[in-house]
Amino acid sequence: MKHLRSIDELGHDGLVRLLNLTQHMVEVNRRPIPKVPALRGRTVVSLFFEDSTRTRLSFETAAKRLSADTMTFSVSTSSVNKGESLRDTVETITDMGVDAFVIRHKSTGTPWQISEWTTASVVNAGDGWHQHPTQALVDCFTVREALGVERFDGLTLTIVGDIKHSRVARSNISAFSMLGAKVVLVAPPTLLPPDVAHWPVEVSNRLDDVLARTDILYMLRLQSERMAQGHVPNLREYAELFGLDAKRVAKLPTRAVVMHPGPMNRGVEMLVDPSTLPNSLIHQQVSNGVAVRMAVLFDLLAGESSAANLQQVTP
Amino acid sequence: MGNIVMSADDVRRAITRISHEILERQQGADKLVIVGLQRGGAWLADAIGTAINQIEPQAGVPVGYIDVSMHRDDIGLRPVVPGAISRISFAVDGSTVVLVDDVLFTGRTVRAALEGINAYGRPRAVQLAVLIDRGHRELPIRPDYVGKNLPTHIDDDVRATEAGVVITNQVAP
Numbered sequence: 327m328k329h330l331r332s333i334d335e336l337g338h339d340g341l342v343r344l345l346n347l348t349q350h351m352v353e354v355n356r357r358p359i360p361k362v363p364a365l366r367g368r369t370v371v372s373l374f375f376e377d378s379t380r381t382r383l384s385f386e387t388a389a390k391r392l393s394a395d396t397m398t399f400s401v402s403t404s405s406v407n408k409g410e411s412l413r414d415t416v417e418t419i420t421d422m423g424v425d426a427f428v429i430r431h432k433s434t435g436t437p438w439q440i441s442e443w444t445t446a447s448v449v450n451a452g453d454g455w456h457q458h459p460t461q462a463l464v465d466c467f468t469v470r471e472a473l474g475v476e477r478f479d480g481l482t483l484t485i486v487g488d489i490k491h492s493r494v495a496r497s498n499i500s501a502f503s504m505l506g507a508k509v510v511l512v513a514p515p516t517l518l519p520p521d522v523a524h525w526p527v528e529v530s531n532r533l534d535d536v537l538a539r540t541d542i543l544y545m546l547r548l549q550s551e552r553m554a555q556g557h558v559p560n561l562r563e564y565a566e567l568f569g570l571d572a573k574r575v576a577k578l579p580t581r582a583v584v585m586h587p588g589p590m591n592r593g594v595e596m597l598v599d600p601s602t603l604p605n606s607l608i609h610q611q612v613s614n615g616v617a618v619r620m621a622v623l624f625d626l627l628a629g630e631s632s633a634a635n636l637q638q639v640t641p
Numbered sequence: 642m643g644n645i646v647m648s649a650d651d652v653r654r655a656i657t658r659i660s661h662e663i664l665e666r667q668q669g670a671d672k673l674v675i676v677g678l679q680r681g682g683a684w685l686a687d688a689i690g691t692a693i694n695q696i697e698p699q700a701g702v703p704v705g706y707i708d709v710s711m712h713r714d715d716i717g718l719r720p721v722v723p724g725a726i727s728r729i730s731f732a733v734d735g736s737t738v739v740l741v742d743d744v745l746f747t748g749r750t751v752r753a754a755l756e757g758i759n760a761y762g763r764p765r766a767v768q769l770a771v772l773i774d775r776g777h778r779e780l781p782i783r784p785d786y787v788g789k790n791l792p793t794h795i796d797d798d799v800r801a802t803e804a805g806v807v808i809t810n811q812v813a814p
């Protein structure tokens with residue numbers, strides 16, 4: 327595997343390999359000096375055409391903790407404003423000598439397109455509504471650590487909210503299913519994708535019906551522009567039907583965990599202060615982000631996946 | 642088939658001797674810590690730690706383990722797959738660290754461990770204990786405590802466990 331573009335491309339074995347590797351990186355991050363020389367001399371460029379706080383910063387921190395050099399491409403100050411095409415931008419950066427592109431773009435499939443134009447590895451940090459594989463790795467790792475299990479057989483993951491426009495949901499459905507979890511989607515019909523019948527999931531329109539059998543409650547962010555687009559009548563109705571309030575928290579089994587990929591819309595999908603929840607994993611999701619991205623960069627540039635990239639040398 | 646160069650009893654006696662030598666050199670067990678190199682050195686570090694704590698029952702010498710794969714100098718030349726996770730749950734600053742490995746060969750793993758241990762702090766001194774020194778060093782690294790010096794061919798395979806040490810010649814039958 328030269329690229330990490332989707333969970334399905336990664337496959338079950340790759341998923342387990344990266345989750346195990348993440349455990350090493352967690353230990354590295356706990357050291358008094360949390361830095362290893364593993365990727366010395368490698369260059370990682372982050373190419374973000376959409377806004378991001380945690381994904382971009384955690385990729386950059388991850389690269390630096392592995393001693394890679396980092397380049398940050400900020401669209402607003404680049405030659406994209408002079409009309410330079412994506413292809414020319416990628417080829418220009420490739421010519422400078424980079425080993426990995428970390429890319430976020432509003433269009434589905436951009437990472438696949440870019441991997442045609444460069445010899446470097448490509449990591450998908452979110453393409454449109456399609457995939458966000460490192461977020462799914464973060465979420466699987468966080469659940470693995472919190473529940474102390476390697477596989478999710480017998481666990482039910484309930485994803486609530488705007489499934490249709492969510493790359494996080496698509497990547498998580500693949501990843502959690504691969505590890506054996508049952509996935510239930512809860513959303514108004516307007517926020518479900520038309521092809522949901524072909525997905526390995528159960529669908530419900532009533533959150534209250536599924537809470538009692540939920541082990542992992544995953545709240546998605548409702549983007550306010552969805553209201554303008556007519557997907558939901560108004561935010562208060564959405565909050566009433568699909569928001570997590572104290573009454574709904576009480577309906578969850580006591581050992582159930584609550585997750586959210588951030589950024590959170592307090593008062594819409596999250597009506598309780600998550601810091602008051604007994605089993606919120608939201609902070610762990612952020613803190614595990616760096617270790618997961620270290621594992622991804624290490625695997626692509628130095629680990630098992632790098633075999634295809636390495637020059638032939640005598641041992 | 643390989644040749645048995647140390648029996649289980651030989652290994653046990655070597656561990657006892659090395660443990661005494663460590664304590665003698667340090668004049669006790671004050672600020673002494675044992676760090677085994679994952680994975681081959683982990684069992685030997687456990688054995689040396691146990692022996693030292695039997696000789697000096699008040700010492701309470703801690704044992705840790707370090708995985709050096711991310712400090713290796715051949716990253717980028719071959720795929721690196723980390724072994725077991727590092728576990729060093731004690732302070733390294735100011736202590737005497739005895740690195741422990743089963744077989745000392747080129748010295749590259751030890752070099753990586755010397756670098757790796759610095760991420761945990763600044764030891765007062767670092768020493769090296771190995772069960773087998775098989776020669777063929779590629780770096781200026783020398784062990785402080787040796788179970789057995791074993792001249793080998795560079796292609797030989799040396800396996801060291803609690804049950805004994807076996808050398809297999811890959812070239813000649």
